Amino acid sequence: MNSKSFIGIYGLGVMGKNLASNLAGKNYPISVYNRSAKGEEDLVKQFAAQHKDKDQVLAFDQINDFIDSLDFPRKILLMVPSSVVEEVIDSLTPLMEKDDILIDGGNSHYQQTERLGSKLAAQGIKFLGMGVSGGARGALTGPSLMPGGDLGSYQLVEKMLADIAATDTQGKPCVTYIGSGGAGHFVxxxxxxxxxxxxxxxxxxxxxxxxxxxxxxxxxxxxxxxxxxxxxxxxxxxxxxxxxxxxxxxxxxxxxxxxxxxxxxxxxxxxxxxxxxxxxxxxxxxxxxxxxxxxxxxxxxxxxxxxxxxxxxxxxxxxxxxxxxxxxxxxxxxxxxxxxxxxxxxxxxxxxxxxxxxxxxxxxxxxxxxxxxxxxxxxxxxxxxxxxxxxxxxxxxxxxxxxxxxxxxxxxxxxxxxxxxxxxxxxxxTEKRSSASIIQAQRDFFGAHTYRRTDDDPLRTHHTNWDTND
Structure with a gap:
């Protein structure tokens, strides 16, 4: 067994726990960690107990030990609420190194993903924003995955994502690179x-x-x-x-x-x-x-x-x-x-x-x-x-x-x-001419916003003094 894990899963709520179990079932060496939150104190122990027969599953209650357990470049899948993603990332980056990879697998807004991607890039850390669909059952048995962000980072985890994803009727994994920036979270x-x-x-x-x-x-x-x-x-x-x-x-x-x-x-x-x-x-x-x-x-x-x-x-x-x-x-x-x-x-x-x-x-x-x-x-x-x-x-x-x-x-x-x-x-x-001509006339009437005519250059704008008949 490799002494280092291929990937770490940060967050053992229902989705995180099931994705981690999916990875363990595919024999990927994984490390798991859960932030201290009310009602979640025992999630790491519970996960470790459920997978005690798998020596490639490492569970940690100390963040430094969790980080140190990962192979280089470190790859961490975040499965936390979007409201705390930035807080979690800020706590992790001091412990990470250049070319390490963070993957946000939660339901984050694409604009937040793009902003965090730029912020991490300035520190030399790679970032993927990945949509995950299928609910709790899909996470365990095979979800649809929508990764976006740094293409090179996607290529490093592409096989792993393909192995845990659902398959289509042709046997192909239900995962593909969506696009740069926040494309994955947008779709x-x-x-x-x-x-x-x-x-x-x-x-x-x-x-x-x-x-x-x-x-x-x-x-x-x-x-x-x-x-x-x-x-x-x-x-x-x-x-x-x-x-x-x-x-x-x-x-x-x-x-x-x-x-x-x-x-x-x-x-x-x-x-x-x-x-x-x-x-x-x-x-x-x-x-x-x-x-x-x-x-x-x-x-x-x-x-x-x-x-x-x-x-x-x-x-x-x-x-x-x-x-x-x-x-x-x-x-x-x-x-x-x-x-x-x-x-x-x-x-x-x-x-x-x-x-x-x-x-x-x-x-x-x-x-x-x-x-x-x-x-x-x-x-x-x-x-x-x-x-x-x-x-x-x-x-x-x-x-x-x-x-x-x-x-x-x-x-x-x-x-x-x-x-x-x-x-x-x-x-x-399916209406050839809409009611919007009245809207445009109204806008010009009270705000001089101008309008375009059907009998003139479509790029030319017009304004009318509506209070006269001239």
Whole structure:
């Protein structure tokens, strides 16, 4: 056995512990350490006890011993909350040397990753910001990994990452170099943004159908869908959730209707706004979660709503129309996510390959699906799903079904914000002349912001004195 470990894992929360176990299972010599935090005092001892049969696993409760146990160049995978990443890095760098490598495997904001990368580079320390998807189970059995940052450092750990990652249908590891700087953490954030949209759509499907169908009947329907091109990890998970019982009662009926969210969902929406991309579906999903937390206000308004008497709802949804609408909105959600990635990649010079990105999202991650598998070939030679005629035909043909579902929900006062905003987005995208000419005229009226004319040089701007008819 090499007396030094190949890599150190700093942070033994659920994800860190499972990634460390994944590495140990692949016979990598590893060292583990956990910072002192309330309730986490025994994590190192517990991990050591679980792996006492593996002499290549070294556990430490002293940071200096942990650092000294690593082979050169030292490689440390940080699995700590993004809020403490910089604090942890600042505590480690005095103990590190030139060309050592730090890997941030948490859900950090890409701008923080870029700033920390520059800060570490000035000290001669290499940095990778790596998105990790798949949840606790994926971390243990094979996640989807999205490393970005220093290319040379990635090449030093490429084989290790490939060994612990999930594999696609061709047996290739679900990991690829994303791009420089914060590219890895950026695409992980957008992965989660797409995930928000997917989760919200399924919640809305259930909310619509549960007006007239039982949880069991809805689960049966979702299982049927899951045998088609709609197959996805989240679809299967939702069906299992609806079947889960405690005694004679479905567990879902006892779960509070307030959905929390972490930073990545909000970040996805703000990144879209900053980039000028209408990622409306994931943003609607974020606002739906925020609305769910206004519980006391919702209860007050629901009791005092004269237009919704008791027993008002009797929603009968055409299941074929709902299936078509769900399929359509999922394509729109993925398109919006990939468009934001494409635009940001161009702005940052990351050169992200969308075909490879979709490939590593076909397994080991929360948004794996047959739709994502289709994107691998669709995005191999082009970077816009709307350029594929089959996808366009599907979208045009499904619009009536989506409209029917939205109209039914509006009449029945069943809120489905992701479906609704998807319809508005599609209608706006297929409208030859938008309403924005009025906006531009208004801006010029009160702020002299100028406007461009359709009958003149498109680069020339104009201003009008709107208070006269001359």
């Amino acid at each position: 992980k954030t957008l992965h989660n943004g797409i995930e928000y949209g997917e989760m919200q759509l399924l919640a809305e499907v259930h909310h619509l159908l549960n007006q007239s169908m039982s949880h069991q009947e809805i689960a049966d329907l979702l299982d049927q869908w899951n045998k088609t091109d709609l197959n996805s990890y989240l679809l299967g998970a939702t069906a299992k959730i609806l079947r889960k019982k405690e005694g004679e009662h479905h567990l879902i009926d006892f779960i509070e209707d307030q959905a929390s969210s972490k930073g990545t969902g909000v970040w996805s929406s703000t990144m879209a706004m900053e980039a000028g991309e209408p990622a409306t579906i994931m943003t609607a999903a974020v606002f739906a979660r925020h609305t769910s937390f206004l519980k006391s206000e919702r209860l007050y308004l629901s009791v005092n709503n004269p237009s919704r008497p008791e027993g008002f709802r009797n929603v009968k949804i055409d299941l074929f129309a709902l299936e078509q609408a769900y399929r359509m909105v999922r394509w729109l959600n993925h398109h919006q996510g990939f468009e934001l990635i494409r635009k940001k990649s161009e702005q940052q010079g990351w050169n992200i390959h969308l075909g490879q990105l979709s490939r590593i999202w076909t397994n080991g991650c929360i948004i794996k699906s047959k739709l994502m598998a289709s994107c691998v070939d669709l995005l191999a030679t082009q970077d816009n799903l709307f350029r594929d005629q089959k996808i366009l035909n599907l979208l045009f043909e499904s619009r009536t079904s989506l409209a029917d579902v939205v109209i039914k929900s509006v009449k029945s006062q069943v809120p489905i914000p992701a479906f609704s905003t998807a319809l508005q987005y599609w209608d706006a995208m």
